Amino acid sequence: MSDKPDFTELQNLAAEILGVNADDVQMNKSFAKDLAADSLDLVELIAAVEDKYGVELSEERLDGMKDIGALWVFLEEEHAKRQEV
């Protein structure tokens, strides 16, 4: 994850995995309630995010993430960590 994460890219990725419109993937959208993501969708989303951004996201960590905004914050934090290194 050398480049700064791009929100449009995350929108497209989540839209493809969750089968929703990219426009519906917004910071305040809850995975379960707004995007109708079930546990299997989230497993797939973790795998795709890890592939795309070269990060590792544990299920425990994801459990604490209820919406797209939380996932975005995680990606920004991971990016910042790499910049420090």
Add this chain to the structure above:
Amino acid sequence: MAITSAPRVRSDALPLRTFKAQGRPSAIYGVGAYAPDAVLSNFDLEKMFDTSDQWITERTGIRTRHIAEAGTRTLDLAREAGSRALAAAGIGAQDLDMIIVGTSTPDGPFPSIACRLQDEWDAPGAYSYDILAACTSFVYGLANADAAIATGRAENVLVIGAEVLSRNLDYTQRGTGTAVIFGDGAGAAVVRPAEGSAGFKAWCLGGDGRGYEQVTCGNIPQGAYAAKDPNPIINMKGPEVFKFAVDIFLRQAYEVCQTAGISLDEIDLFVPHQANFRIIDAAARRLGLPMEKVVHNIDEFGNTSSASIPLALDEAIRAGRVKSGDKVLLAGFGAGLTWGATLLEWA
């Protein structure tokens, strides 16, 4: 989102073991399958406990499963599938040097179903045994057949995957998690020395027993027999298994193709273990394989464990989807945890 280079490997993931085929090459020369006639649909299940066709279909892609009548032996299914594979290969049971039956649902602790088949067919002599690697049993069986032929210990090997899983399901509210998924069936293949360039090219075989609690049957950790559990029921940690499965499908497919010296886009047909349509779909997308190259019949059969790959392969053959020279990827994973994949050129 297909991978374009080697797949990501998590820091806690086991390295996979892959093996290039060695010695005398072997290939599949006949496939057969059998499933009981009786079908249990999602609508039937709706009447048995609180579930819905929509929920099951969305989560698993399963619409029906074939269920054996009470009293049916795994041996009965194995015999039907095995006879059909022998007929397809144009040989008789008396020609066999080796019989391997993969099953997690034997009719009893022993004798093996493989030996019972010798009696049913009145064809003694072959080196015969059962193996238990859950849903990976069929791929492990093919690997053992290939090894025996490679080293000259066998000419004609029959590998069978057969399961009566319905005996270990609970069709009440308590068992809904697995009762909707599993079905009964059997599939078989005859493995013989390969001609020309045909044959198994590479294998990826492994296990990680630390994950034994993800899919179990009966008392944990004592084991159903030791605990004298009269009615062991299959239990599965769905999301964990899903995560393991999507990862292992991708990694072993990539590794086995690398070892075989082909790229993922050269795969003509992918026959995955039919565990859950969403696992198959996710794996195919990440491998960059269009669904025309992927065999799936989980909608009709559900997850038949060791029988699922040969049941799907048989359907693909009958539909004319496999031709000589095709690069075919077979990949499975299952309880244990276990996994196995092979890349073969179709005879």
